[in-house]
Amino acid sequence: MLKNHPNYKIVCLDLLTYAGNLETLESIMDNPNFKFVKGDITDRELVFELFEKEKFDAVVNFAAESHVDRSIENPEIFLKTNILGTQVLMDACRAFDTKRFHQVSTDEVYGDLPLERLDLFFTEDMPIKASSPYSASKAAADLLVLAYCRTYNLPATISRCSNNYGPYQFPEKLIPLVILRALDNKTIPVYGTGENVRDWLYVEDHCRAIDLILHDGTIGEVYNIGGHNEKTNLEVVKTILKELKKPESLITFVKDRAGHDLRYAIDPSKIHKELGWLPTTNFDDGIKRTVQWYLANKNWWEKIINGEYRNYYERMYAEKE
Ligand SMILES: Cc1cn([C@H]2C[C@H](O)[C@@H](COP(=O)(O)OP(=O)(O)O[C@H]3O[C@H](C)C(=O)[C@H](O)[C@H]3O)O2)c(=O)[nH]c1=O
Numbered sequence: 001m002l003k004n005h006p007n008y009k010i011v012c013l014d015l016l017t018y019a020g021n022l023e024t025l026e027s028i029m030d031n032p033n034f035k036f037v038k039g040d041i042t043d044r045e046l047v048f049e050l051f052e053k054e055k056f057d058a059v060v061n062f063a064a065e066s067h068v069d070r071s072i073e074n075p076e077i078f079l080k081t082n083i084l085g086t087q088v089l090m091d092a093c094r095a096f097d098t099k100r101f102h103q104v105s106t107d108e109v110y111g112d113l114p115l116e117r118l119d120l121f122f123t124e125d126m127p128i129k130a131s132s133p134y135s136a137s138k139a140a141a142d143l144l145v146l147a148y149c150r151t152y153n154l155p156a157t158i159s160r161c162s163n164n165y166g167p168y169q170f171p172e173k174l175i176p177l178v179i180l181r182a183l184d185n186k187t188i189p190v191y192g193t194g195e196n197v198r199d200w201l202y203v204e205d206h207c208r209a210i211d212l213i214l215h216d217g218t219i220g221e222v223y224n225i226g227g228h229n230e231k232t233n234l235e236v237v238k239t240i241l242k243e244l245k246k247p248e249s250l251i252t253f254v255k256d257r258a259g260h261d262l263r264y265a266i267d268p269s270k271i272h273k274e275l276g277w278l279p280t281t282n283f284d285d286g287i288k289r290t291v292q293w294y295l296a297n298k299n300w301w302e303k304i305i306n307g308e309y310r311n312y313y314e315r316m317y318a319e320k321e
Contacts, residue, residue: 166203194234226266
């Protein structure tokens with residue numbers, strides 16, 4: 001674990017839209033050399049300057065444009081950040097002889113599973129079959145990481161996680177969006193029939209898994225990380241409304257997302273067998289903690305919903321008020 005490696009100098013890079021992973025990783029770690037950087041990873045000069053100055057031992061790439069709906073609206077920035085940004089980071093790792101590079105990826109690279117085959121799960125050896133511009137960009141980045149690993153001996157690992165939730169998650173994602181709209185007594189937009197299934201992973205469980213892979217994972221390997229918390233979107237929405245004591249009549253079925261993936265479900269047995277990881281937070285507890293966090297941290301989300309995010313929010317949801 002990072003705690004046992006106080007001299008391991010680590011950088012985690014992020015853009016603003018990821019799922020609270022950096023704040024969580026920082027809070028569960030006890031490492032004075034942990035550095036958490038936010039910035040544009042496609043800016044080669046900036047990234048190389050940072051590496052020159054800090055001489056990192058390990059790099060975790062959390063930086064991503066991560067929201068599927070935004071990628072449908074404007075794919076270009078996704079290709080730039082997620083693919084070229086990963087290339088810039090890996091080039092910097094090569095130039096400065098970084099000992100470890102970890103790529104945070106997603107189960108969306110496997111495409112989706114049918115709703116009626118609950119016996120099927122994503123495993124690491126499944127073919128890549130992305131559905132959205134977002135997942136295609138993450139899949140391309142994964143392939144590039146494996147190519148750098150083979151061609152240049154970059155000491156890299158990849159993790160593919162299911163849907164994260166928990167504190168600090170940007171309010172464009174389903175769970176914080178529902179919490180904030182319900183608090184404001186606004187309608188809750190459920191895409192299509194609400195039968196799509198996601199496998200919810202509490203952010204702390206995700207961060208513990210990354211921490212383990214970074215130190216004990218095998219170079220060149222991919223690890224799936226999932227919470228064994230499969231829920232339909234409608235179940236998720238109803239649980240949140242119940243927790244907030246808001247009526248289900250707020251639920252509004254709206255036009256489906258283009259290319260909407262049906263079901264994500266992870267088989268995390270590889271990381272369990274090889275590294276001993278298991279998720280520890282079940283959905284009922286995780287969602288209670290998450291709702292409480294948003295209730296207690298109005299200052300954090302108010303700044304976001306009144307900033308640049310407002311333009312996107314109004315474009316996406318104005319007609320659903
Ligand atoms: C925002 C929103 C979403 N939805 C539906 C669409 C999905 O079936 C589900 C979750 O949507 P969300 O956009 O929060 O997450 P996914 O599209 O599943 O993708 C997320 O989990 C993966 C692993 C990543 O890799 C992505 O980075 C991350 O964004 O709720 C609605 O019905 N209404 C809404 O207003």
